[in-house]
Amino acid sequence: MQAMAIETSFCSEDTFSQEAFRRWVETRPPSDIHHYELIRGRIVMSPPAGARHACIGSQLNALIRGRVAKRRLGLVFDASAGFELPSGDTLEPDVSFVSRRSWSST
Numbered sequence: 196m197q198a199m200a201i202e203t204s205f206c207s208e209d210t211f212s213q214e215a216f217r218r219w220v221e222t223r224p225p226s227d228i229h230h231y232e233l234i235r236g237r238i239v240m241s242p243p244a245g246a247r248h249a250c251i252g253s254q255l256n257a258l259i260r261g262r263v264a265k266r267r268l269g270l271v272f273d274a275s276a277g278f279e280l281p282s283g284d285t286l287e288p289d290v291s292f293v294s295r296r297s298w299s300s301t
Contacts, residue, residue: 204239204240204241204242205229205240206238207238210235210236210237211237212283213233213279213283216231216233216238216285219238228242229241230243230244230274230287232277232286232287233284233286234284234286235283252273252274252289252290255289255290256273256289256290259271259290267295268295269294269295269297269298270292270298271290271292272290272291272292273289273290274287274288274290276291278291
């Protein structure tokens with residue numbers, strides 16, 4: 196029986212702009228469950244997180260969301276939100292917070 200190779204990560208050789216990266220991501224099939232980010236112009240792929248990682252991320256999200264909502268500080272996003280940064284990177288952090296002031300200035 197031959198062992199299957201499991202792709203654990205990927206980093207493109209070519210460089211991309213945020214716009215080209217956005218177009219590339221849109222071509223991915225719906226069945227593609229990998230996580231893609233644009234870091235220093237290169238597409239970086241990570242496989243889906245495991246159960247422990249997802250559980251910790253969910254707990255962090257709940258803790259941060261509770262504190263932010265109680266004080267009406269802004270918005271909290273989960274790992275499905277992508278952010279195009281001024282540096283040219285496009286990232287999907289596990290949990291992110293955007294203050295009301297920053298959100299209203301976009």
